[in-house]
Amino acid sequence: MRASTYPLIDAGEAAAFVLEHTPVLSVERLALAECAGRALAEDLVADAPLPAFPSSAVDGFAVRAADAGRTLRVVGESAAGRPFDGAIPPGAAARILTGGALPDGADCVVMVEDVQLAEDQVTVPPSLRPGANYHKVGDDVRAGDRILTAGTQLGAAEIGIAAATGLAQLPVRRRPRVALMSTGDELVEVGKRLGRGQIPDSNRWALLAALREAGAEVHVLGIAPDEPEPLRRLVVDALEDADALVTSGGVSVGTHDLVKPLLESLGTVHIGRVKLKPGKPFTFATIGIHAPLPDPLPWGERERKVAFGLPGFPVSSLVTFEVFVRPALRKMQGFAQVQRPTLPVRLAYEAKPTADRTEYQRVTLRREGRELVAETTGSQSSSRLMSLAGAHALVRVPAGEQGLKAGSIVEAMILGLP
Numbered sequence: 001m002r003a004s005t006y007p008l009i010d011a012g013e014a015a016a017f018v019l020e021h022t023p024v025l026s027v028e029r030l031a032l033a034e035c036a037g038r039a040l041a042e043d044l045v046a047d048a049p050l051p052a053f054p055s056s057a058v059d060g061f062a063v064r065a066a067d068a069g070r071t072l073r074v075v076g077e078s079a080a081g082r083p084f085d086g087a088i089p090p091g092a093a094a095r096i097l098t099g100g101a102l103p104d105g106a107d108c109v110v111m112v113e114d115v116q117l118a119e120d121q122v123t124v125p126p127s128l129r130p131g132a133n134y135h136k137v138g139d140d141v142r143a144g145d146r147i148l149t150a151g152t153q154l155g156a157a158e159i160g161i162a163a164a165t166g167l168a169q170l171p172v173r174r175r176p177r178v179a180l181m182s183t184g185d186e187l188v189e190v191g192k193r194l195g196r197g198q199i200p201d202s203n204r205w206a207l208l209a210a211l212r213e214a215g216a217e218v219h220v221l222g223i224a225p226d227e228p229e230p231l232r233r234l235v236v237d238a239l240e241d242a243d244a245l246v247t248s249g250g251v252s253v254g255t256h257d258l259v260k261p262l263l264e265s266l267g268t269v270h271i272g273r274v275k276l277k278p279g280k281p282f283t284f285a286t287i288g289i290h291a292p293l294p295d296p297l298p299w300g301e302r303e304r305k306v307a308f309g310l311p312g313f314p315v316s317s318l319v320t321f322e323v324f325v326r327p328a329l330r331k332m333q334g335f336a337q338v339q340r341p342t343l344p345v346r347l348a349y350e351a352k353p354t355a356d357r358t359e360y361q362r363v364t365l366r367r368e369g370r371e372l373v374a375e376t377t378g379s380q381s382s383s384r385l386m387s388l389a390g391a392h393a394l395v396r397v398p399a400g401e402q403g404l405k406a407g408s409i410v411e412a413m414i415l416g417l418p
């Protein structure tokens with residue numbers, strides 16, 4: 001064992017550094033069917049009003065308000081997609097259906113419930129208001145309105161409004177292609193028989209799920225042995241068409257921990273240890289622009305790539321994913337909101353601190369009256385995945401002596417509400 005030469009970096013500073021050094025990916029135009037969940041890459045400005053023509057909000061009769069109280073001749077019909085041809089003269093009405101264009105000459109719509117109908121004549125109520133019961137041009141969106149801003153996550157309503165304004169494609173940023181690799185001679189494919197001292201490669205599946213939730217396209221590299229050459233070959237090949245590398249294991253200071261030296265040989269390791277619990281050996285490197293680079297560059301002159309060496313312990317790998325990797329992947333995709341949302345929660349337990357490291361404790365939440373109350377998930381050991389399974393939030397406990405008192409209210413990072 002050798003002592004790590006990497007300085008211990010404050011967890012918040014490390015997170016800010018990672019974000020700052022993560023590139024934003026290029027823009028592609030996608031058909032609406034492919035846009036759900038993506039971040040819009042440019043502001044969308046309406047080039048025409050919505051609705052584009054005055055359209056009836058009800059079934060009834062299009063009339064002139066000045067004809068209130070009179071019996072009017074019904075001269076035709078305007079249905080959705082089948083407008084009335086011509087204008088309504090004074091003393092006349094046109095039957096109109098919801099979504100039908102308001103005929104010229106008419107300035108209001110009377111609901112069918114409010115008229116008396118006899119053959120081709122209709123008697124309208126004694127008082128009518130111009131503008132009643134139809135949607136005016138530009139009521140929803142005016143030409144030139146900014147309807148969506150860059151960085152917005154495209155959901156059903158956002159895609160709907162884009163379609164309503166006539167856009168069949170939207171500019172979005174590429175999803176990051178992430179190469180995912182587990183390291184460790186003790187690892188065995190899940191489902192295979194375990195020999196003595198072996199464990200299933202569970203991080204691969206946990207991280208695959210986390211990466212996909214964060215919007216990544218994942219290339220699973222499988223298990224790399226704790227040997228420098230095969231590990232290097234796997235990584236160099238994978239980086240050829242990946243934007244990011246995520247590894248688990250092999251970053252602590254044991255003699256078999258090879259990820260840091262490998263990343264040193266491919267780029268620059270900026271962060272090798274953080275004041276974070278769990279996740280102290282978290283490693284961040286950039287590859288592709290900061291020398292020293294392998295010569296010639298195996299993947300050619302392209303965008304910078306980022307590499308995340310996550311610790312092997314299952315909770316450490318997922319917590320460091322949350323703190324460092326997920327925000328970075330969202331930045332790559334151009335999301336305005338890269339962090340998980342936070343909410344104030346009342347602690348139902350005393351959160352004991354770690355003297356020299358920020359700690360992210362896992363909690364479940366329940367509602368009590370108007371408050372969310374946070375309960376610990378039990379032992380916070382970095383190997384105990386049960387501390388994270390079913391957790392609703394992470395509570396950040398600052399380093400120091402104080403901790404967080406039971407009953408205090410803190411902002412918690414929400415993973416998923418109950």
Ligand code: AMP
Pocket residue numbers: 182183184187199200201202203204248249250251252254311312313314
């Ligand atoms: P390491 O960071 O390589 O020293 O790994 C620390 C510990 O994390 C190992 O001793 C394993 O118990 C566990 N571990 C490492 N990789 C994995 C994995 N892919 N899946 C599950 N547990 C792992």
Ligand code: MG
Pocket residue numbers: 183184185249250256312
């Ligand atoms: Mg290992």
